[in-house]
Amino acid sequence: MNPQAPNSNAADTSSGGSAVIAWLFVGLPLAWGVSQTFLKALALFK
Amino acid sequence: MADTSTSILDRSRTIAGPGYNRWLVPPAALAIHLAIGQAYAFSVFNKPLGSLISGDPAKPDALDWTPTQIGITFSIAIVLLGLSAALFGKWLERVGPRKAMLASALCFGGGFLIGSLGVSLHNIFLLYFGYGFVGGIGLGIGYISPVSTLIKWFPDRKGVATGMAIMGFGGGAMIASPLSVALMTHFKASAPQGVAPTFITLGIIYFIFMQFGVWTIRVPASDWAPAGYVPNAEHSALVTAGNVSADNAIKTPQFWLLWVVLLTNVTAGIGLLETASPLIQDTFSDKAMGAGLGVTAAAAAGFVGLLSLFNLLGRFFWSSASDKLGRKTTYAIYFGLGILLYTLVPTLGHNLQLAFYVIAACVIVSMYGGGFATAPAFLSDLFGKYQVGAIHGRLLTAWSTAGVLGPLIVHQLHDHAKEQGLTGAAAYQNVFYTMAGLLVVGLLADLAITAVKEQYYEKGPVTVEAGGH
Known part of the structure; x- marks a missing residue:
């Protein structure tokens, strides 16, 4: 097995930044959907 | 031109280079699952589709589609999900996740477009073919497309990785439901109930959104492993050291035992989800609780929303927990705790203990979601990484079976109870x-x-990333 190759700091920062953007791309719509559902769920406690 | 576009989609062109961040893979998978999870929000179209002619859901025209006719669309989609996951699993392992994700996006997006034509022409069979058949194939291929890739990238956290993706399927409905309502409201003036243009818009949006997954996904090189990872360090005796092909997996008793595990867990969960709204309104009615104190329709919708949240959270929580607890123990918790709670719920309803009733239902639904999310990691433990996506696809036929069986059992038993004159909690x-x-x-x-x-086990070395020798 070949362990994950060590990266330069620049590459780490770049791929870390891409990962953050990628998570935001899917996380924001999901957060919106969850918030809408949560608001709907609040009706149960009124 | 054609050669170039084909090669871009090939598995060989998706092998990650040095420095690729494996945490890019779960969002790629989520982009697919968040899109296809829309299927669980199809019911938002029930009333608009049932009043395309009359324009008023309260006064349907004789030519309007009936709820049963519309419900068949979703059933076809779920059955096709299971069938296509089973049929295309080995193809997916051979061609890789990128081509499979693109096929899924084309079928899912295309299904909406064909379905919109069915709505515009008021031809139910075109709707069945578009959203149900073509879209259902997109669901099946999309559902399994990132699973084996995630397991290969996260051999040290299989449950966490697959839990994140499959959580997306639960979350997709939460996005689709308010989005569809907003689109139908926007387009209402230009088309009957605004359904056809909403279908077109959703088809385009989902196709584009899924492209993020198509072009972000990478498979690891065959000799890649996370830093510090020691293969087969897991303590469980169930974790295999070998690799089993999809064709051989279905010859093992383990596959069919897990099939029964998934079937029973999903059927039981559907039993609750299918009846959630009428269940809580009937059990905690004004008649039982006192005038003005019963659960209203709005509060019941809130209950359904709360269950959706726990379905989503359970997928991630339980699947992640299974990395520590072991898959078999995790399923034993689902079943042991589930038996206790399902037995307790009627008593809680009878005693009008609303808070405990809601908590019990939420825990049950979290384990329903957890059952889906833990299955790929369990399969990987039992059969290895070789063709785990294809084996997972075949296992999903249990879901399709439960999708038919669950509602059937629930409606039969509930109707029988009502015929006996039972009401409220007793009817359930x-x-x-x-x-x-x-x-x-x-x-x-x-x-x-x-x-x-x-x-x-496969004899001799297998090329895991190619899914074949």
Whole structure:
């Protein structure tokens, strides 16, 4: 097995930044959907 | 031109280079699952589709589609999900996740476009073919497309990785439901109930959104492993050291025991989800609680929303927990705790303990979601990484079966109880006791799972990333 190759700091920062953007791309719509559902769920406690 | 576009989609062109961040893979998978999870929000179209002619859901025209006719669309999609996951699993392992994700996006997006034509022409068979058949194939291929890739990237956290993706399927409905309502409202003036243009818009949006997954996904090089990872360090005796092909997997008792495990867990969960809204309104009605104190329709919708949230959270929580607890123990918890809660719920309803009732239902639904999310990691433990996506696809036929069986059991038992004159909590108690009985079967199946015998292992080395020798 070949362990994950060590990266330069620049590459780490770049791929870390891409990962953050990628998570935001899917996380924001999901957060919106969850918030809408949560608001709907609040009706149960009124 | 054609050669170039084909090669870009090939598995060989998706092998990650040095420095690729494996945490890019779960969002790629989520982009697919968040899109196809829309299927669980299809019911938002029920009333608009049922009043395309009359324009008023309260006064349907004789030519309007009936709720049963519309419901068939979703059933076709779920059956096709299971069938296409089973049929295309080996193809997916061969061609890789990128081509499979693109096929899924084309079918899912295209299904909406064909479906919109069916709505515009008021031809139900075109709707069945578009959203149900073509879209259902997109669901099946999309559902399994990132699973084996995630397991290969996260051999140290299989449950966490697959839990994140499959959580997306639960979350997709939460996005689709308010989005569809907003689009139908926007387009209402230009088309009957605004449904056809909403279908077109959703088809385009989902196709584009899924492209993020298509072009972000990468498979690891065959000799890649996370830093510090020691293969087969897991303590469980169930974790295989070999690799079993999809064709051999279905010859093992372990596959069919897990099939029963998934079938019973999903059927029981559907039993609750299918009846959630009328269940809580009937059990905690004004008649039972006192005038003005019963659960209203709006509060019942809130209950359904709360269950959706726990379905989503359970997928991630339980699947992640299974990395520590072991898959067999995790399923034993689903079944053991599930039996207790399903048996308790009718009593809680009878005693009008609303808070405990809601908590019990939320825990049950979290384990329903957890059952879906833990399955790929369990399969990988039992059969290895070789063709785990294809084996997962075949296992999903249990979901399709449960999708037919669950509602059937629930409606039969509830109708029978009403014929007997039972009302409120009493009308549902046999549903819950039957589901508890089903979970006993699931528990026994889970406890019977042992390590796969070496006779089923592939002989000689296998090329895991190609899914073949």
